Amino acid sequence: MAAAAEPEQIEKFLDGLKYDDKGLVVAIAQDVDTGAILMQGFADRTAVRSTITKRQATFFSRSRQAQWTKGETSGNFISVKSIHLDCDKDSLIYLGVPDGPTCHTGAHTCYYSQVDGDDGAAAVEGGGKHGQEEALTTLYELEETIQKRRTEAVKEGDKPSWTRKLLDNPELLCKKIREEAGELCETLENDEGKERAASEMADVLYHSMVLLNLQGVGMEDVLAKLRGRFGTSGVEEKANRPPKSKQAHRTG
Amino acid sequence: MAAAAEPEQIEKFLDGLKYDDKGLVVAIAQDVDTGAILMQGFADRTAVRSTITKRQATFFSRSRQAQWTKGETSGNFISVKSIHLDCDKDSLIYLGVPDGPTCHTGAHTCYYSQVDGDDGAAAVEGGGKHGQEEALTTLYELEETIQKRRTEAVKEGDKPSWTRKLLDNPELLCKKIREEAGELCETLENDEGKERAASEMADVLYHSMVLLNLQGVGMEDVLAKLRGRFGTSGVEEKANRPPKSKQAHRTG
Ligand SMILES: [Zn+2]
Ligand SMILES: [Zn+2]
Ligand SMILES: [Zn+2]
Ligand SMILES: [Zn+2]
Ligand SMILES: [Zn+2]
Ligand SMILES: [Zn+2]
Ligand SMILES: [Zn+2]
Ligand SMILES: [Zn+2]
Ligand SMILES: [Zn+2]
Numbered sequence: 260m261a262a263a264a265e266p267e268q269i270e271k272f273l274d275g276l277k278y279d280d281k282g283l284v285v286a287i288a289q290d291v292d293t294g295a296i297l298m299q300g301f302a303d304r305t306a307v308r309s310t311i312t313k314r315q316a317t318f319f320s321r322s323r324q325a326q327w328t329k330g331e332t333s334g335n336f337i338s339v340k341s342i343h344l345d346c347d348k349d350s351l352i353y354l355g356v357p358d359g360p361t362c363h364t365g366a367h368t369c370y371y372s373q374v375d376g377d378d379g380a381a382a383v384e385g386g387g388k389h390g391q392e393e394a395l396t397t398l399y400e401l402e403e404t405i406q407k408r409r410t411e412a413v414k415e416g417d418k419p420s421w422t423r424k425l426l427d428n429p430e431l432l433c434k435k436i437r438e439e440a441g442e443l444c445e446t447l448e449n450d451e452g453k454e455r456a457a458s459e460m461a462d463v464l465y466h467s468m469v470l471l472n473l474q475g476v477g478m479e480d481v482l483a484k485l486r487g488r489f490g491t492s493g494v495e496e497k498a499n500r501p502p503k504s505k506q507a508h509r510t511g
Numbered sequence: 512m513a514a515a516a517e518p519e520q521i522e523k524f525l526d527g528l529k530y531d532d533k534g535l536v537v538a539i540a541q542d543v544d545t546g547a548i549l550m551q552g553f554a555d556r557t558a559v560r561s562t563i564t565k566r567q568a569t570f571f572s573r574s575r576q577a578q579w580t581k582g583e584t585s586g587n588f589i590s591v592k593s594i595h596l597d598c599d600k601d602s603l604i605y606l607g608v609p610d611g612p613t614c615h616t617g618a619h620t621c622y623y624s625q626v627d628g629d630d631g632a633a634a635v636e637g638g639g640k641h642g643q644e645e646a647l648t649t650l651y652e653l654e655e656t657i658q659k660r661r662t663e664a665v666k667e668g669d670k671p672s673w674t675r676k677l678l679d680n681p682e683l684l685c686k687k688i689r690e691e692a693g694e695l696c697e698t699l700e701n702d703e704g705k706e707r708a709a710s711e712m713a714d715v716l717y718h719s720m721v722l723l724n725l726q727g728v729g730m731e732d733v734l735a736k737l738r739g740r741f742g743t744s745g746v747e748e749k750a751n752r753p754p755k756s757k758q759a760h761r762t763g
Contacts, residue, residue, distance in 0.1 A: 294546020342626040343646035374594040394595035433696035440692030444685035456726040474708040
């Protein structure tokens with residue numbers, strides 16, 4: 260976050276927005292760590308100003324014709340880290356950290372229904388179950404697949420999936436992670452090219468995520484840690500340099 | 512992707528949408544791999560139907576009062592992998608893979624301007640430079656930070672950043688990656704708890720991303736690989752089980 264903008268700069272920015280015939284722009288709240296689209300609403304000039312100055316995602320309700328700050332009833336506010344504007348200036352992204360589930364239904368995001376799910380388009384009529392039909396990007400789809408492999412029963416006589424084998428055998432899993440990290444390094448050491456590097460990184464990521472599942476850790480937790488380290492530019496060096504005590508431990 | 516929905520199921524779904532007084536719902540195109548919000552438009556009943564059946568992100572232009580498929584002029588279509596609906600049924604996510612830059616300006620996404628950037632809110636008036644003010648989630652913000660460390664000049668007498676040290680010393684970098692992978696494994700082997708696991712995974716991810724930068728590979732490429740392996744449920748096992756030839760190579 261850069262230095263706070265001056266009031267006159269904010270008003271100038273608000274002047275530049277392309278409001279629709281009701282005086283609104285679209286406002287999309289997005290999770291800064293996971294990239295999940297949490298909810299979409301509309302914002303009038305006052306709601307955008309409030310979001311800029313108070314750093315909490317604020318909207319204008321078309322049905323209630325009133326401004327509202329997400330979380331004012333549920334307690335789950337969205338802390339806004341940065342605000343982004345699209346090319347024709349009628350749509351904003353509030354990029355931030357939600358205090359808890361965003362949807363009033365208790366779902367993580369409002370987009371928990373999928374069109375064309377297993378039961379066809381009509382499935383959406385009954386709503387979706389959170390975590391099953393939510394809009395998940397590749398990383399979180401993989402995370403969910405690993406979780407499914409963990410909980411699903413393996414029928415007698417059926418071969419367990421590779422993921423399940425790793426989940427059931429921490430020794431094999433750790434052996435694989437060390438191996439894959441080595442193979443990733445070899446792509447650089449032996450100049451094996453982009454394709455191999457991407458592929459080995461995919462191996463490292465997948466196997467590490469199986470370990471994280473066993474530890475009950477989500478990629479969201481990992482990304483929040485990285486944000487803590489890199490969020491403020493400049494402090495990166497310190498946070499990532501191995502601490503003295505640890506170096507001592509290693510060499511000691 | 513599940514089996515294609517029947518036409519009557521699609522019409523039933525389209526009946527259930529809450530269109531505004533102009534017959535439109537909001538439609539947000541999101542990159543399935545990176546989670547980046549590519550663009551936001553509106554869609555009428557016909558545009559949503561077209562997106563469901565043709566699997567290309569399609570909108571209704573309010574200014575031109577006409578349906579348009581993203582890419583019909585630029586050639587950069589967005590292949591839609593799944594469609595998600597929000598809780599009050601007036602907003603859709605088109606989750607997909609863009610053929611190329613989404614914005615007509617050539618930017619990756621339409622949200623390339625940041626409010627409250629380095630020059631304050633007014634900065635947005637001049638538009639933003641792609642890659643500098645785009646709405647980036649934690650992982651891509653980190654990717655950009657690493658790239659900055661690579662290109663920035665280190666002044667004489669200044670200590671280089673830790674990232675720069677790693678970039679300049681592939682041997683040190685590979686040593687660190689192998690070390691961090693080992694430390695991640697130890698969190699499981701020694702039952703060190705969630706906090707340590709998340710922290711060590713952050714270490715693995717950061718150091719691996721420095722290596723990817725040296726190889727000219729983006730996390731987007733890695734995620735696309737993972738999507739290729741896990742996208743169709745069930746084929747996961749095969750794709751991730753080490754190939755026979757490689758096992759032979761390893762033991763041979
Ligand atoms: Zn979240
Ligand atoms: Zn727009
Ligand atoms: Zn909701
Ligand atoms: Zn490998
Ligand atoms: Zn992309
Ligand atoms: Zn809605
Ligand atoms: Zn654009
Ligand atoms: Zn971009
Ligand atoms: Zn470590």
